[in-house]
Amino acid sequence: MLIYKQQTAQNIIEIGKRLIKVKESLPHGEWGTYLKEKVVFSRQSANRFMQVAREFSNCSALSNLQPTKIFALLDVPSEEREDFISQSHEINGQTKTVDEMTSRELQKAIKEKKQLEEQVRIQKESKYYNKTIMSYLRSFKLRL
Template sequence: MIDELTTGRTPVVIASEINTMKRQMEKILLVHAIEIGRRLKEVRAMIPYGEWGDWLKVSVNYSQRTAQRLMALFDAYGEYLSLPPAGESSQNRAMLQGGEGLQTKEGRTLPNLTFVQALTLLELPEEERVEFLMEMDVEGMSTRQLKQAVEQRQEARREADQAVTERDQARQESTTLRDDLDKEKNKNARLAAERDGLKAAIHGLERVKGELEQEIENKKASYDKLKERSGYKTIKKMEVSLNEAYGKAEANKIAFLYDSLFKTFKELAYEMTKFAGKNQELHAIYKEKIHDFLHNALREKL
């Protein structure tokens, strides 16, 4: 106890030294991980396509997943943490390793991160990651607490994105419904106009129908009056006389045609008799033709 008081080396002091060394070691681990990521990105640009996985396995004994995580660390934190150039003073190197906080582009100081914390925070986008570091006591969190906080942040972001999506969808549906409503209103207005037009057309047709019916009635009345006049009876008598005269003329015409046919047939019979003695074979042909002609004529024409 006396030795501790004399030298000032108490358990509290030693614990403080140990914790300081732990922070320095964790920061150095993160810085070296970032530098490895920088070099992996550099060499990947040199490796031919398709040979990256083999090179990692043979040259540095890394899987592609491990290499991808290290390069992601460089992309996320490379501008904040890195090894000083080879010619930089050892004092500056000591400052880097002494627990200084991260500096953003805007000059804000961010808390120190361990390698595991830095990997965990890669789950967040860059802008949200900086906000998270400014808002949360990351240095005072355990790894489990940090993972839980990151998951809650991600869930909140998903819910916010879902809310935005639902809002946009609701707006779109509202716009669609409004457009449909406007279309329906226009359709109803058009149908109403067509209905009114049809009503007007029907009214016009009914008016024309009434006028035509009245005109028919008037003409019928005029016709009835005409029939009652004496002149109408005279006209009817004249029609009867004309019909009788036409009938007599038709009868005379038939009588004339009959006489002509009789004379012609009689003359034909005489000639056929004379011709029979000259050419019986040809006479038989003509006789058959005459017979067929008379038979068909009597059957079809009379």
């Protein structure tokens, strides 16, 4: 079973690579027709396969992951992805690795990561604006 699981990740990458080659070889405007008639993929599905091929072709950590997890990991920035996969995450009060999580738990962990990053960004901006305003007020007070 593990061999088939590993092959699934490899097959997703290979399908993506082949889709990239075909898309590059087709005349402009023929991609949608090709997808509909030859491979029965939506554009969105084809784009996800191609994105996996581009971003995961050298990632050995995918070999044990289900396709839904592989596609979910596309939402983690590529420069952070390997660390994210190798680390444990707290999900519903339990510490789990990406491999141990369900697909829903992984999606939740990714969403929580993004929310935390957004909160940090907002706090940094808020501190910057507060300093700027205080500096402006001080300079204004000095002029009076």
